[in-house]
Amino acid sequence: MLMDLSIPELSKLLVARKISSVDLVKESYKRITAWDGQLNSFISLKDKKIAIREANILDKNRTKNSGALYGLVFSMKDAYLALGTKTTCASNMLKNFKSPYSSTVYQKLKSAGAILIGKNNLDSWGHGGSTENSDFGVSKNPWDQKRVAGGSSGGSAIAVASRMVNFAIGEDTGGSIRNPSSMCNISGLKVSYGRVSRWGTIAYASSLDTVGPMAKSSEDLAYVLQEMAGADKKDASSAQKKLDDYISNLKKRIKGKKIGLAKEFFSKNIDPEIEKIVRKVAERLTRLGAEIVNVSIPHLNYGISIYYLIALSETSSNMARYDGVRYGNKRESLSPETIKRIILGTYALSAGYADKLYKKAQKARTVLIDEYRRVFKKCDVLLAPVTPSKPAKIGELINDPVKNFLEDLYTVTVNVAGLPSLAIPAGFTKDNLPIGVQLIGERFHEAELLNIGYKYQQNFRDYKKIPTTIKN
Amino acid sequence: MSSQMDLNDVEYLAQLSKLSLSQKQLKKILVDLRAIIGHMSKVSKMKLSKKIPRTNRLGNEQNVWREDVVETSLNQEVALKNAKRKYNGYFVVKQLVRKTK
Numbered sequence: 259m260l261m262d263l264s265i266p267e268l269s270k271l272l273v274a275r276k277i278s279s280v281d282l283v284k285e286s287y288k289r290i291t292a293w294d295g296q297l298n299s300f301i302s303l304k305d306k307k308i309a310i311r312e313a314n315i316l317d318k319n320r321t322k323n324s325g326a327l328y329g330l331v332f333s334m335k336d337a338y339l340a341l342g343t344k345t346t347c348a349s350n351m352l353k354n355f356k357s358p359y360s361s362t363v364y365q366k367l368k369s370a371g372a373i374l375i376g377k378n379n380l381d382s383w384g385h386g387g388s389t390e391n392s393d394f395g396v397s398k399n400p401w402d403q404k405r406v407a408g409g410s411s412g413g414s415a416i417a418v419a420s421r422m423v424n425f426a427i428g429e430d431t432g433g434s435i436r437n438p439s440s441m442c443n444i445s446g447l448k449v450s451y452g453r454v455s456r457w458g459t460i461a462y463a464s465s466l467d468t469v470g471p472m473a474k475s476s477e478d479l480a481y482v483l484q485e486m487a488g489a490d491k492k493d494a495s496s497a498q499k500k501l502d503d504y505i506s507n508l509k510k511r512i513k514g515k516k517i518g519l520a521k522e523f524f525s526k527n528i529d530p531e532i533e534k535i536v537r538k539v540a541e542r543l544t545r546l547g548a549e550i551v552n553v554s555i556p557h558l559n560y561g562i563s564i565y566y567l568i569a570l571s572e573t574s575s576n577m578a579r580y581d582g583v584r585y586g587n588k589r590e591s592l593s594p595e596t597i598k599r600i601i602l603g604t605y606a607l608s609a610g611y612a613d614k615l616y617k618k619a620q621k622a623r624t625v626l627i628d629e630y631r632r633v634f635k636k637c638d639v640l641l642a643p644v645t646p647s648k649p650a651k652i653g654e655l656i657n658d659p660v661k662n663f664l665e666d667l668y669t670v671t672v673n674v675a676g677l678p679s680l681a682i683p684a685g686f687t688k689d690n691l692p693i694g695v696q697l698i699g700e701r702f703h704e705a706e707l708l709n710i711g712y713k714y715q716q717n718f719r720d721y722k723k724i725p726t727t728i729k730n
Numbered sequence: 731m732s733s734q735m736d737l738n739d740v741e742y743l744a745q746l747s748k749l750s751l752s753q754k755q756l757k758k759i760l761v762d763l764r765a766i767i768g769h770m771s772k773v774s775k776m777k778l779s780k781k782i783p784r785t786n787r788l789g790n791e792q793n794v795w796r797e798d799v800v801e802t803s804l805n806q807e808v809a810l811k812n813a814k815r816k817y818n819g820y821f822v823v824k825q826l827v828r829k830t831k
Contacts, residue, residue: 358808358812494794560773564773566769567770567773581748584809590749597749597751601743604746606770663770
């Protein structure tokens with residue numbers, strides 16, 4: 259199966275003209291036709307004939323110098339504008355909305371020669387961690403279809419896990435790339451705030467939103483990040499900081515790297531099976547020459563409160579633009595989960611509460627940022643679980659609002675501090691459900707995370723496993 | 731709002747959020763809010779010195795400017811494409827000001 263090969267492997271075969279982009283497109287549609295009816299990864303799909311025509315042109319124009327993504331197939335979370343495509347954000351509010359312009363990330367990938375074949379399902383507006391809060395139906399985990407695929411970028415994770423695309427683009431505000439990556443056995447990178455332009459992305463919480471790649475391995479992520487990252491004059495919050503060479507950095511030695519384990523990441527809520535897997539990864543990293551350092555982030559347990567106060571305040575403000583006048587339907591077409599989040603945000607910002615809640619959360623945010631800064635004086639990266647529980651049964655989380663919130667404990671503080679975090683496959687539970695871990699780094703240290711991820715994946719190959727039910 | 735949120739509070743918040751919701755919807759939201767708000771407000775228990783600054787953004791340390799040059803933006807036709815109601819190249823909105831006799 260071509261879709262199982264890595265980006266550099268495919269690129270080599272394409273340049274040598276041993277395979278063509280048309281072959282890739284055909285295989286991609288074949289897999290989508292076979293599995294998407296059950297898994298519900300896509301909200302919209304490009305007409306196959308148009309995709310083949312695009313691939314044909316790319317095949318004709320390919321040269322020896324064509325880049326690694328030239329002629330590869332990808333999909334995007336349906337929160338990104340791509341001129342002419344429908345962009346629904348998985349909400350009935352935008353079910354007929356046609357993108358009037360393109361997001362920077364789409365433009366960059368298109369100029370690199372990548373072929374967008376469709377847009378993926380999500381929790382509408384990014385509001386959720388299970389892709390159940392979608393007006394376009396629940397997405398299902400390819401490892402066990404009775405369970406959720408994680409979220410909010412659930413559809414994108416499924417598309418990669420079931421080899422429908424070569425890579426996908428997700429969005430992470432509080433864990434939305436890492437959580438479904440972990441639950442579907444793929445690799446996903448939440449970038450540092452500002453590393454990738456947010457222009458043309460539908461906003462959830464503007465001071466937390468990040469645009470990142472999802473792929474089979476850390477190696478593939480490096481190739482995609484290299485093309486999509488960088489400053490953008492259309493996004494004033496994008497960082498001017500020079501890009502690293504993510505690809506050549508992959509092969510650096512990791513001997514002597516200090517891996518931090520913060521005790522707060524192993525709280526009483528964690529499933530013992532997950533804790534065991536994270537500790538196994540720590541032990542494996544020491545076998546590769548890394549050292550383990552015990553550290554502490556004392557206010558991590560306030561993370562849920564800090565994150566939700568900030569995220570929901572920002573979302574209530576961002577969502578105010580949807581008035582149904584310039585585009586979209588009435589506000590009442592929003593899902594119950596989104597309505598609840600807007601109301602909670604309005605509460606945190608309302609007179610008499612803003613000082614006690616929203617402004618206090620902004621102060622606490624400073625405290626958390628400082629605690630992370632201090633930790634990185636003692637270690638190079640942190641190793642942590644992604645979620646406290648394995649993928650939930652469909653319906654379990656959406657009916658338990660408190661559990662639903664607490665599921666995000668290990669991911670949200672990374673967004674609050676604006677740090678990068680790489681989620682990689684780490685093992686399986688007794689009932690064969692995938693579990694991932696995250697490596698959290700200092701701001702703009704994506705290259706270091708991908709380097710460690712690559713070295714790990716060269717030696718431990720959990721990321722190669724795909725669900726037996728959808729192998730062929 | 732009192733310490734224990736009630737239906738009037740939710741109705742008021744919905745109104746501030748420009749959402750017209752049924753009594754049934756409001757009641758369901760109240761149940762969820764009561765369950766969540768304690769967890770969400772945990773931060774109010776943190777003891778923080780007055781000197782700690784608020785972080786409201788991450789990223790560039792300085793203001794970001796661009797040259798003051800007019801660039802092309804969406805034209806009127808494209809900008810109106812997704813609007814349900816338009817007239818003569820404009821969005822149609824509900825009448826806000828009424829003539830008095």
